[in-house]
Amino acid sequence: MKILEANAGPLTNFEVLDFLRSKGAAKDPTRVLAKVLPSEYKVFDYLNRTPACNQTREAVIAFVEKSKEYDLAKAEILNIINLRPITPVELFPIIENCDVRMGEEATERMEEMGSMVEHVFPTPQIQPTLEATPNEGNEAETMEEQEGAGDAVEEPIQTT
Template identity: 65%
Template sequence: MKILEGNAGALTNVKVLDFLRAKGASKDPTRVIAKVAQSEYKVYDYLVDTAASTQTRESINELLASNKQYDLAKAEALNILNIGPVADF
């Protein structure tokens, strides 16, 4: 993964998690070998325990399509994606 333009906009947690995985972040105990900063590992450790670890591009597109009727702002849609709504049955 290559960053084309810095500060181009907000990222979803899924994209951040993908980026950190591409850099070599993992739960592997020998992770000190990878080119990932300690602060990036803290972010990685947090994100793998959130909805971002189970979301896919398809599920994101489906969620955005189903919420189109509500005319949400980009920031609102981003918050919904990052929080990861769940349904209890």
């Protein structure tokens, strides 16, 4: 890989993740063979838990093209790509002076933009895993354990 222009601008999370994948971060489960630093593995692990893990270069380019009609700043586009907001509540803090710039139909435009983001970027496949409890079949014991868990009170240590 050759750097054509140093410090050309900020990168999206997808671009950073793509770069780390190209260095071999995804291919080395032992984390010894690839030329990836431990700090880069931490970044790689974090970005794999964000919407960037499912994005593609084509989707990012398509979003940038479609977002031109909203007259967004580069930083706003970058934040939308990184965060994948799909509701007006998530979009309003990202877009500066949203009420003024979008006019009276700001909420409608934000809903339209949210549905466009949802359509362009795939839904992240990140779901919290529920660990099976040892007493999975016995609900009475599980409820007793949950109720009893809050009863334990630590007493302060007294020194003389």
